[in-house]
Amino acid sequence: MTIYAGTIVDTPGDPFDGDPADALAEVGAVCVREGIICGRGTLAALRAEYAGEPVTQLPDGMLVPGFIDTHVHFPQIRAIGGLGMPLLDWLERHALPEESRLADQAYAREVAGDFLGGLLASGTTSALVFGSHFAPAMDELFGAAERSGLNITSGLVVSDRILRPDLLRTPRAALADSTDLIGRWHDRGRLRYAVTPRFSLSASNEMLDVCAQLLEAGVWFTSHVNENAAEVAMVAGLFPGARHYLDTYRRHGLVTKRSVFAHNIHPSDVELAVLAEHGACVAHCPTSNCALGSGMFPLRRHLAHGVSIALGSDVGAGAGLFLPKEALQAYFIQQIMGPDGMNLTPVHLLYLATRAGARALGLDDRVGDFSVGKDFDAVWLRPNPGSTLGVNLTYARDTTDALARIFTLATPADVADVWIRGVARQGPSLSEAAR
Numbered sequence: 001m002t003i004y005a006g007t008i009v010d011t012p013g014d015p016f017d018g019d020p021a022d023a024l025a026e027v028g029a030v031c032v033r034e035g036i037i038c039g040r041g042t043l044a045a046l047r048a049e050y051a052g053e054p055v056t057q058l059p060d061g062m063l064v065p066g067f068i069d070t071h072v073h074f075p076q077i078r079a080i081g082g083l084g085m086p087l088l089d090w091l092e093r094h095a096l097p098e099e100s101r102l103a104d105q106a107y108a109r110e111v112a113g114d115f116l117g118g119l120l121a122s123g124t125t126s127a128l129v130f131g132s133h134f135a136p137a138m139d140e141l142f143g144a145a146e147r148s149g150l151n152i153t154s155g156l157v158v159s160d161r162i163l164r165p166d167l168l169r170t171p172r173a174a175l176a177d178s179t180d181l182i183g184r185w186h187d188r189g190r191l192r193y194a195v196t197p198r199f200s201l202s203a204s205n206e207m208l209d210v211c212a213q214l215l216e217a218g219v220w221f222t223s224h225v226n227e228n229a230a231e232v233a234m235v236a237g238l239f240p241g242a243r244h245y246l247d248t249y250r251r252h253g254l255v256t257k258r259s260v261f262a263h264n265i266h267p268s269d270v271e272l273a274v275l276a277e278h279g280a281c282v283a284h285c286p287t288s289n290c291a292l293g294s295g296m297f298p299l300r301r302h303l304a305h306g307v308s309i310a311l312g313s314d315v316g317a318g319a320g321l322f323l324p325k326e327a328l329q330a331y332f333i334q335q336i337m338g339p340d341g342m343n344l345t346p347v348h349l350l351y352l353a354t355r356a357g358a359r360a361l362g363l364d365d366r367v368g369d370f371s372v373g374k375d376f377d378a379v380w381l382r383p384n385p386g387s388t389l390g391v392n393l394t395y396a397r398d399t400t401d402a403l404a405r406i407f408t409l410a411t412p413a414d415v416a417d418v419w420i421r422g423v424a425r426q427g428p429s430l431s432e433a434a435r
């Protein structure tokens, strides 16, 4: 057992439900036994309860729950920074040529190492990962994820039209490959499988039927929806019988409480109602939305309809794997939306980067905050004392103010340590640990 003492902050509540301040909690210590949190409170109280147990002091900075990324593409980790293109051009000219390289399994192994090492170094301990179009590449990702201890939900990306030919599979081949992968990896330790059509633009009705068949195994589902105006128009042309973009998934039974849809920047009210009715979640990816010029996320409308949202980095369209940066960008977007925007507080930002993701992924009984009984997945943000963030934390008035300064200024360089189910993964060894 270990007692960790410091400034320990989480959001056991929901800041979108009532006064945001009520959702925040701060304690002086947590104790961890075999990777599971067994107590929280003051250091004095935990010392009295667990006399003689070792205490790890975390002087200055802040310990927060491990970040949870609900939309990130592992095959694009080497393709960040393709600026200046809207979605469909960016896919064709920038992202998909790189994704094709993962046909080479040795290349995919290196990419999986780069990707998981990057997540750890950014303090991300759980993620819903958009996979590769190639089954052997998925074996590499799942194998490396298992060794890393990260909480990973992912699956083979399936498409049977419009994309470059080497990324296409027949529905029959997609069914066979996906079934094999589910058998090998779903519910194995911290790994789970997610059925992943790239988007209905590249998936025929036959392919979407295969996806529905695969969901019967009790796995997860993820895809893209309503990201870009040209994409939305093209999907409407491809599915003349569909009432709206989301309907291309709904009529195949793919909108469920285990479904996470990325983006949803341009939804109709009917689509929001359908998402809420089925308990499906939306992954908001703000830096990607800005980089591709996709649009501004209607957060208030999602909440008004009762649709749960979480954050995704959407690497490689997004600007890196560090979730606090996504939270800050979400804040920026809402600020410039005028009356349609929401005034997000620092408590909202911490919630969005942690517990909201746990809820979206159905993992909130295990991770997302420091409640007793949950896995100790944690990030120690500890800036150098002379850094601008270090100076700002010195002058923070209270916990909420300190959080505001962290979300404004922190970078992966401020990640001093990451714990995965109680196991510390020190900075320099992070990328090696994932290999």
Ligand SMILES: [Zn+2]
Residues within 6 Å of the ligand: 071, 073, 130, 224, 262, 314
């Ligand atoms: Zn994406």
